[in-house]
Amino acid sequence: MEPTNIESPDYFHKVVDCQWACPAHTPVPEYIRMIAQGRYADAYMVNWKSNVFPGILGRTCDRPCEPACRRGRVEDEPVAICRLKRAAADNKGELNGRMPTPNTNWNGKTVACVGAGPASLTVARDLAPLGYRVVIYDREHKGGGMIRSQIPRFRLPEEVIDEEVGYITALGPELVLNQEVTSLQGMLAEPYDAIFVGTGAPRGRDLDVPGRAEAAANIHVGIDWLSSVSFGHVEKICRRVIVLGGGNTAMDCCRTSRRLGGDDVKVIVRSGFDEMKASPWEKEDAMHEGIPIFNFLVPRSVTHEAGQLTGVWFEKVAWQTGEDGRRALKPTGEPDQHFECDDVLVAIGQENSFPWIEREVLDFDKWGMPVVGETTFQSSNPKVFFGGDSAFGPKNIIWAVAHGHEAAVSIDLYCRGQDVTLRPPPGVTLASQKMGIHEWSYDNDISLDERRKVPLMETTLALSSIKNEVELGFDEHLAYAETQRCLNCDVQTVFSVPACIECDACVDICPTDCITFTANGEEPDLRTRLKAPAINFTQDLYVSGALPTGRVMVKDEDVCLHCGLCAERCPTGAWDMQKFLLNTTQAGGCR
């Protein structure tokens, strides 16, 4: 193998698994260390700069960082990254001037954002401080988009939304609320220099089975119903409720039902339990509240009497491999099963909907989605940019934020007449953490503790009101203990060939057998010849140049604990622990 190019920002970035997995590339270990030091406001700002909604995401994020966390590969559970983020938000106290102030020098450019959800708010936050005039349109009476309409209050209190939306509106964008944009053509006629579309995936997929129309009064589309609950239009549901679907919206629907009068609530899902789209913890939370989940059942028809819903018939299915070798859900032939109920909530998916965009203004693909540049977020109309669910279909808040940052970079480049395809490189620093002999600026003693559970409100109390936040969050002690589980993967093991005397000290001390000195070879061969086989192919090998004996140093990054013992045992300083800090460049950051 060629020696690893550690000058490339991607190499060490990939080693920081959590940051690499985060769509917004939040420097996770950096803020976790700040929490450990009690610097909650600083930790909050690291998050705020990168993911804009730390308090909201600390409660609702889909957490792509946690399955990626290296800790999950050396023991059972990853670090509770998401809930630590919330701990930073909960404990931050006064921000004391850390927030940017509104820019009163208008740069002469005006940007319109359609929709006041996370993507548009991110665009506004990135552009307003640069001197842009930003105008945000939304059909609801408050900003926040799906954060406010679809996430139930028992998971995300309204004050948190108000606070974090407020930090952005304080930067000076104009909010035009209670106003639905009905024509992109009309918007383009206004004197806007660029238009950002962040309208989400606002249409819930409906159920199409016999009896649907007759029993319509008691069958509701999940996201619309959640929105009605959030805005106080719906306050009750009947006693027996069936929720159809296996995603996070289904979990929100069933748990909301339990709080609005449903005492016999079931989730019924077409696929198997394991293949459900809902995050594992959301399924756990639902079951914890006494909601059973039935799987492998496909709705066939709705039963009703005198216009009153009485139940749903389901066909039993199972995974079967067809003649074409593909696995599909096929009927088992067992008799259909009837479940009685008074209300049905349909949460079987969401779709994009662009009735307000004239097709001659910009190009759409055959699936009815706008054609959008994957890195630029620019549509075929150079003045129009997309982000969030409206760009590439339904995802999560953190993706909307990441899209918003990139779209803001594009809009800034576009408004200044520059090429939007030339993306600014990230800001990277790599600095030794050595403070003295065997002393580092980070705590390199590895905690063996198991993951802390977030304390919950007692169930009866939690179910008594939709406004009771069920998760109580980590207190300072729990948060500190959990921070100690972080392996500080951003503190990198950096190897110097000229300094190495090949004494093997690092090989002997490495607790996870990451380091090998051996003859060079091709990667597949090398992976089998290491002190411990490198079987995780998603993780890179760090290969040095040739050493005096002709061998090379090969380090498998997979389960490195970043404990620094290789560097402590190295007599010549050939190993050094260096902190890699990467910040993605946001709009205006690389001029």
Next chain:
Amino acid sequence: MTYIAKPKFAHPSLQPNAVGYTRRDYEGRVSTLCAGCGHDSISAAIVQACFELDLEPHRLAKLSGIGCSSKTPDYFLGASHGFNTVHGRMPSVLTGANLANRSLVYLGVSGDGDSASIGLGQFAHSIRRGVNMTYIVENNGVYGLTKGQFSATSDKGSKSKKGVVNHDSAIDMVSLALQLGATFVARSFSGDKTQLVPLIKAALRHKGAAFIDTISPCIAFNNHAGSTKSFDWVREHNEAVNRLDVMIGRSPITAEYSEGSTIQVEQHDGTVLTLRKLAADYDPTDRVRAMGFLQERAAAGEVVTGLLYVDPEAEDLHDALGTTSTPLNELNTADLTPGSAALSDINASLR
């Protein structure tokens, strides 16, 4: 050294051996030696060898004297028996322990000061008596604990860290061991575990006095130009006579060697030592020629390593003394006081 103990987390592929222990279970406490010390590599090689031999940790006793080398038994085999004895007196304590309980595996760990100076007599007598043990000398050519004075194994003409030239002749412990009748003699290098680990395994399975001289560079005081115990010097002058594969029991021989390129030696316990020849015509079962070869190569400035001599039919001190096959702590009152009838028989036999 580090102040932090090695974290318990291990690589997910780490497997237990036949007696249910992982390699990590054979480790000891955190080492207090200097960063990069060759002795730590030897400790790691001992850990690896004991793991691969499926040794139960409580069936092994590790004994040492005084010095950097003799501190190391604290850093490996944390679940084994240990005795950190008086300076240079490890061999006699080991001999006593061995006579009392012959069922344990004995590992003596010593240094060039402990064995070639203050303990030279003890070393010599334990070897010539054929005590069943593995005797490892971690040989760095200096007194590391007292700031790097020349030891008795420093080569004549080599230089200290400050540039002083050594005018005393060196004691070659390998030649001594051969001359004293050791039945397993090897030399190796802390920087070459692929050579060292099989040698330790073979020695631990050898019946009789097995001696391994292991050159172990002292990073702090003897790893400079002018030293003949430095990483660079040993790597440049290392002349390995063979490479060893150790086969235990009837495990199939998987590697293929061309004819005439290997020598196979079967030890008492059935261990098969397969030696891949590196020096043509080197016969590790010929003590006299081995001694000549060593002198010749040493005169040429080379450091000969590998399994230099093995007597697969060796006998040990217990055989010579005709001692009971039962460890003394397992002998009961009836065994020890057989009664007047037995005494009469003995008396009768002497009449």
